[in-house]
Amino acid sequence: EAQVTQNPRYLITVTGKKLTVTCSQNMNHEYMSWYRQDPGLGLRQIYYSMNVEVTDKGDVPEGYKVSRKEKRNFPLILESPSPNQTSLYFCASSLSPGQGPTGELFFGEGSRLTVL
Amino acid sequence: LAKTTQPISMDSYEGQEVNITCSHNNIATNDYITWYQQFPSQGPRFIIQGYKTKVTNEVASLFIPADRKSSTLSLPRVSLSDTAVYYCLVGALGDDKIIFGKGTRLHILP
Numbered sequence A: 001e002a003q004v005t006q007n008p009r010y011l012i013t014v015t016g017k018k019l020t021v022t023c024s025q026n027m028n029h030e031y032m033s034w035y036r037q038d039p040g041l042g043l044r045q046i047y048y049s050m051n052v053e054v055t056d057k058g059d060v061p062e063g064y065k066v067s068r069k070e071k072r073n074f075p076l077i078l079e080s081p082s083p084n085q086t087s088l089y090f091c092a093s094s095l096s097p098g099q100g101p102t103g104e105l106f107f108g109e110g111s112r113l114t115v116l
Numbered sequence B: 001l002a003k004t005t006q007p008i009s010m011d012s013y014e015g016q017e018v019n020i021t022c023s024h025n026n027i028a029t030n031d032y033i034t035w036y037q038q039f040p041s042q043g044p045r046f047i048i049q050g051y052k053t054k055v056t057n058e059v060a061s062l063f064i065p066a067d068r069k070s071s072t073l074s075l076p077r078v079s080l081s082d083t084a085v086y087y088c089l090v091g092a093l094g095d096d097k098i099i100f101g102k103g104t105r106l107h108i109l110p
Helices: none
Strands: A004-007 A010-013 A019-025 A031-038 A042-051 A054-057 A076-078 A087-094 A111-115 B009-013 B018-023 B032-038 B045-050 B053-056 B061-064 B070-075 B084-091 B104-109
Touching: A004 A087, A010 A019, A019 A031, A019 A087, A019 A111, B009 B018, B018 B084, B018 B104, B032 B061, B045 B053, B045 B061, B045 B070, B070 B084
Parallel strands: A010 A111, B009 B104
Antiparallel strands: A004 A019, A019 A076, A031 A042, A031 A087, A042 A054, A087 A111, B018 B070, B032 B045, B032 B084, B053 B061, B061 B070, B084 B104
């Protein structure tokens, strides 16, 4: 089954304790992206990757890192989490970026992160 | 990237047709219009995509006038399960930043 898998789905952590949210897709997609969703703010893009070893900042990259060593994986790293990073995080992938044909984004189920 | 404007929220009743309009005055020649649906605590899901005129699938129809400066997502005979947030996106193949905005919160009443 074609899917984007995120782990963990739920996490409560404390300020400053490094954590990684993993994202894996089994569709051989080139494009992957991370979003965070907060009440009243919609979905905001954190980082995206056009292909292996190619990553770039989205609209809200501060406090986050990513890597794309393999095509299928795109982990989101919070080196020193702070309470303002408490949010619902979504990973997404598509065959090719953008909204044209084949640009459909497939989303994971989300990871709800709470930083105390 | 063309900016989009949608109503923040809409209410409707079961069995009615719902039309959500999205304004995108600065749409570029290569841009497509795509709509996503998001249920609470789930990731957005692709609904429909179009370039011009009308597109229809098993879920919805998308109407795009000749000037392409707006588009209308039409949901026929909605049910309670259509309560969700609907996002209108405009962009071209190759666009790397894909911006969702705040969407339209549709609430279906019994």
